[in-house]
Amino acid sequence: MKTLALILSLVLTTTLSHSQDNIETYSITVKVDNALSDNGSMLIGLHNEDTFMKGKGLQNSKSEIVDGIVTVTFENVAPGNYAIMVLHDExxxxxxxxxxxxxxxxxxxxxxxxxxxxxxxxxxxxxELLKENLEIHIRF
Structure with a gap:
């Protein structure tokens, strides 16, 4: 009986852990093309409702500005509701x-x-990020 319970728990654990691996993820590309200068850097954060306006995001990027343009891609993002925040940290x-x-x-x-x-x-x-990669344009 103990052996059967052990086998059953191993099968369930393996099945559940593999089902989480099958969650498809997507990318979100953020483009800013109107920075007022190339001074400093651009801070870009991917947020959910819990992190929005409360500090660091779920994923964060610091990027150099070239000719007023910045492009950053956040990879491996699960479907859901998100927001992007951008700061030109001059x-x-x-x-x-x-x-x-x-x-x-x-x-x-x-x-x-x-x-x-x-x-x-x-x-x-x-x-909302659904079942495709997104490209988001942000203007100041």
């Missing part, structure tokens, strides 16, 4: 800087390119 201090009134002093953008008059929300920037 002084390369790895954070967003603010002026004396509290407004951002560095350019930023996000997926869906919403025009906002306050802090962004996940709903403003979210998109």
């Amino acid at each position: 002084n390369d201090n790895s954070k967003m800087d603010f002026d004396a009134t509290g407004r951002p002093s560095e350019s930023y953008g996000m997926s869906n390119n919403p025009m906002l008059f306050g802090p962004p929300t996940f709903t403003d920037a979210k998109f």
Whole structure:
């Protein structure tokens, strides 16, 4: 009886672990083509609702800007709802800087390119990754 229970648990464990390997993943390519300068770098983060506006994303990239253009690809992304946040970190201090009134002093953008008059929300920037690779264009 113990042998049968052991064999059954091994079969179930193996089956469940292989079923997770079969989840298809996709890529999300982010393009920014209107950086105001090539100074500093572009910080780009892939976020879900839990990480949006709370620090580092699920995947993050720091990229050099060449002729005002940056292209970054996030690989192995499972289907779901996501948002992209982009910061032109002109002084390369790895954070967003603010002026004396509290407004951002560095350019930023996000997926869906919403025009906002306050802090962004996940709903403003979210998109759904289904069963194909995506290309997202972000403008400042």
